[in-house]
Amino acid sequence: MIPEIGHYALVLALLLAVAQGTLPLFGAARRDPGMMAVGRSAALAQLLFVGLAFAALVHCYVVSDFSIVNVVRNSHSAKPLLYKISGAWGNHEGSMLLWTLILALFGAAVAGFGNNLPDTLRARTLAIQGLIGVGFLAFILFTSNPFARLDVAPPNGEDLNPLLQDPGLAFHPPLLYLGYVGFSVTFSFAIAALIEGRVDAAWARWVRPWTLAAWCFLTLGIALGSWWAYYELGWGGFWFWDPVENASLMPWLLGTALLHSAIVTEKRDALKSWTVLLALLAFSLSLLGTFLVRSGVLTSVHAFAQDPARGMFILAFLALVTGGGLGLYAWRAPTLAPGGLFAPVSREGGLIFNNLLLATLTLTVFLGTLYPLALDILGGAKVSVGPPFYAATFIPLSFPLLLAVAIGPLLAWKRGDLGQALKQLRAVGAIAIVVGFVAAWSADQHRAMVAVAAAIAAWMVLGSLRDLAVRIRLFSSPPADSMRRLAGLPRATLGMTIAHTSLGLMVAGILGVSVWQVETIVAMKIGDTIDHAGYRVTLDDVRALRGPNFAAERGKLSFRDGATHVVTLEPERRLYNVQRRQTTEAAIRTTVFADLYATLGDSDGKGTWTVRLYFNPLAPWIWLGAAFCALGGFVSLTDRRLRVGAPARVRRPLAQPAE
Amino acid sequence: MSNRWLFALPLLMLVIMAGFFGYALTHGARDPADIGAPLVGKVAPVIDLAPLREDGKRLATADWRGHVVVVNFFASWCAPCQVEHPLLLRLSREGVRVQGVNYRNKPDEAKAWLARLGDPYERVGVDPDGKAGVEFGVSGVPETLVIDKAGIVRLHLRRPLTPDDAFARIAPLVKELSK
Structure with a gap:
């Protein structure tokens, strides 16, 4: 019964979406407030019905209703509750439902929080x-019904892929989708603005919080996925330039560009058609990612639901949405009035530099991802484009961008003074050069590259912090005064500083792991002791244990530094009962400056285990950096400027009960 | 006027891309995971690798002339290699000349692995940085090739051998080519 309610709710949601997609458009054209108002109520009702369908699917998973094909394929009664729930979106049909739920959530959010928008813009956006x-x-x-029933329900399910039974992966898709789908709002805003023929500072300000929110969630989603790969796949890597990872990186890069170009549109009323184009493309690239994962045109560890019929549907949809958007752009964008003028060296110029490089980086990833596919289709050779391509293109291209991070905020609007800005950064530059030399001296290979990257990391972190220190007059006025200034700083500025500093930390983390990682792969018997990265490591014990749906071996490795015991790591190797697949559960000890990382491999059955040990300097900074980057975005989201322009709502002084 | 066309450029790019994807989806049963075996029918690449065992001989393409050989890429860190290993031992006992390329592996670990599981290889060459792998176009380990007396690659399997692969394909092929 409940699955049928869920299915029916989806049908109702579709009908509501048709109403939401048509009536407000006519209403806005005819200035009919009644028809425009349909948009808001339809958006809220759509959230209700899609939410109902989603709850129904989760319910099927929680109670293990094996009359549902989807549950049979991806669940098992012995699975822990968290993974029963996350199993609901650990498959093609369920993840599409999650995607649609988040789309409805954003639609309802625009309807609910968009009080400050002009009626026609809000109606068209919705x-x-x-x-x-x-x-x-x-x-x-029509193609991916998650509620399809089975004629004879099997006694139990086929279980979820064990690699996905992990807390990191339970939350990776929702965060990622909040990012992908969040860009749908900027897309809708861009289309609405093109229809109205008006892109101005007010528009840029209305779009900003949505872009920021989407960007923050996407940052977190990508970081969580990368962290999962690091601790679950068991070989110490964190980014593989896999086509599907790239598919998430492209909207992130363009979204980052959009965040910056929208500032120019907001402050200086310039770069309008470019900002609109970025808003259209960021979401188009999100759709492209969906297409690549689900159509079966390429192979990847992430690819699922390889079904050409679905592929054609998404392709047609992608072509319609993006084509409609870009067609409208080709027609209307030339009529957008050009904005304020500025000198090449200026804050605007710096932001354009940022945009040019980010767009180039996006294009690099785009070509690297699609070139093998194109060659294959044209009947050429089978090639794979991997890390060497990106090491030769993406990484050097990103250097000037990262260098500019510390300089841009020092340039004035309209006309800046590059010499003056660089003069302010003299001390920072000197320290960065020293850091670069020290790094090159301690590296074994690629010394020039290492020196540049290390210097850039130091430059970004110190440059951003210096800017903050100057703004709050740290050291040049009493600490209490500095604190007051810090509290009074616009949140957008504070957010920018946090994000730029953390980006520098991330660069340092990536560099640390890439250059100074120590890897030891050995066969050990119980009681054996080996040397690894300055530690004496002993395999004390390997025990068998049983989990709810897996059997495991857990090793006990004690790390000693001289006579002092530092830490005991307990990596596991699990064999899941139903799918008979093995997973490694790495044991990691994180300190501020490094990770000690251990995994337990196969045994020969005679008391010898393969043990992999890593020492990953600065690894924690990669994910801390990413998390703080997102935090910077959230801080910026609280800037009061983004709420100014909303009609002052007078609330009754008593707190309202939540409905 | 020309400026106007610039704004249509993104749309044009989309049309090209969509046409491309549409073609890819509708034409031919293309399996993206199948990377084919372009070496089959061609002369085997020339390699000359240092031996794994101190007292062993170098593994060189030139030495294979006049013999039918099976070349197997393996590594001790590769679990599927361990699975197919007994099949290679049986092939070797049946008189097939199995040559091993120890791919991206530490020699000590490979030696210990062969000492533990048995050694089916007539000669084993070391390929510590994967250069021989690049020459042969392997995408990973294990992969297995059959090369005839004239040095032409006749079969290239990119997967762990199954009993059918070993005894219904490789063994009969070696027998036929050896005539």
Whole structure:
């Protein structure tokens, strides 16, 4: 019964989405407030019904309803509750439903929080959001029904891929989708603005919080996925330039560009058509990612639901949405009035430099991802584009961008003074050069590259912190005064400083792991002791144990530094009962400056185990950096400027009970 | 006027890309995971690798002339290699000349591995940085090739051997080529 309610709720949501996608558009054209108002109520109701369908699917998973094909394929009664729930989106159908739920969530958020928007802009934005919803709901209902029943229900399910039974992966898709789908709002805003023929500072300010929110979630989602790969796949790597990882990186890069170009549109009323184009493309690239993962055109560890029929549907949808958007762009964008003028060296110029490089980086990833596919289709050779390509293109291209991070904020609007800015950064530059030399001296290979990267990391961190110190007059006025200034700093500035500093930390972390990682792979018997990265490591014990749906071996490795015991790591190797697949559960000890990382490999059955040990200097900074980057975004989101312009709402002094 | 067309450029790019994907999805049963075996029918690449065992001989393409050989890429860190290992031992007992390329592996670990599981290889060459692997176009380990008397690659399997691979394909092929 409950699955049927869920299915029916989806049908209702589709009908509502059709209404939401059409009536407000007509209403806005005719200035009919009644028809425009349909958008808000339809968006809220759509969230209700898609939410109902999603709850129904989660319910099926929690109670292990094996009459549902989807549950049989991806669940098992012995699975822990968290993974029963996350199993609901650990597959094609369920993840599309999650995607649609988040789309509805954003639509409802625009309806709920968009009080400060002009009626026509809000109506049109909600209508476009509704039309996107029509596409996804139709996709689910016609090709990927998560509620399909089985004629004879099997006694138990086939379980979820053990690699996905992990807390990191339980939350990776929701965060990632909050990012991907969040860009649908900027897309809808861009379309609405093109229809109205008006892109101005107010528009840029309205779009900003949505872009920021989407960008923060995407940052967290990507970081979580990368962290998962690091601790679960068991060989110490964290980014593989896999096509699907690239598919998430491209919207992130363009989204970052959009965040920066929208500032120019907001402050200086310039770069309008470029900002609109970025808003269109960021979401288009999110859709492209969906297409690549689900159509079966390429192979990847992430690819699922390889079904050409679904592929054609998404392709048609992608072409319609992006094509509609870009067609409208080709038609309307030339009429957008050009904005304020500025000198090449200026804050605007710096932000354009940022945008050019970010767009080039996106293009690099785009070519690297699609070139093998193109060559294959054209009947050429089978090639794979891997880390060497990106090491030769992406990484050096990112250097000037990262260098500019510390300089840009020092340039004035309209006309800046590069010499003056560099003069302010003299001390920072000197320290960065020393750091670069020290790094090159301690590296074994690629010394020039290492020197540049290390110097850049130091430059970014110190340059951003110096800027903050100057703003709050640290050291040049009493500490209490500095604290007061810090509290009074615009949140957007504070957020920028946090994000730029953490980006520098991330660069340092990536460099640390890439250059100074120590890897030891040995066969050990119980009681054996080996040397690893300055530690004496003893395999004390390997025990067998049973989990809820797996059997495992857990090793006990004690690390000693001289006579003092530093830490005991307990890596596991699990064999999941149903799918008979093994997973490694790395044991990691994180300190501020490094990770000690151990995994337990196969045994020969005679008391010898393969043990992999890593020493990953600065590894924690990669994910801390990413998390703080997102935090910077959230801090910036609280800037009061983003709420100014909203009509002052007078609330009754008593707190309202939550509905 | 020309400026106007610039704004249509993104749309044009999209049309090209969409056409491309549409073609890819509808034409031919393309399996993206299958990277084919372009070496089959061609002369085997020339390699000359140092031996794994101190007292062993170098593994060189030139020495294979006049013999039918099976070349197997393996590594001690590769679990599927361990799975197919007994099949290689049986092939070797049946008189097939199995040559091993120890791919991206530490020699001590490879030696210990062979000492533990048995050694089916007539000669084993070391390929510590994967250069021989690049020459042969392997995408990983294990992979197995059959090379005829004239040095032409006749079969290239990119997967751990199954009993059918070993005894219904490789063994009969070696027998036929050896005639």
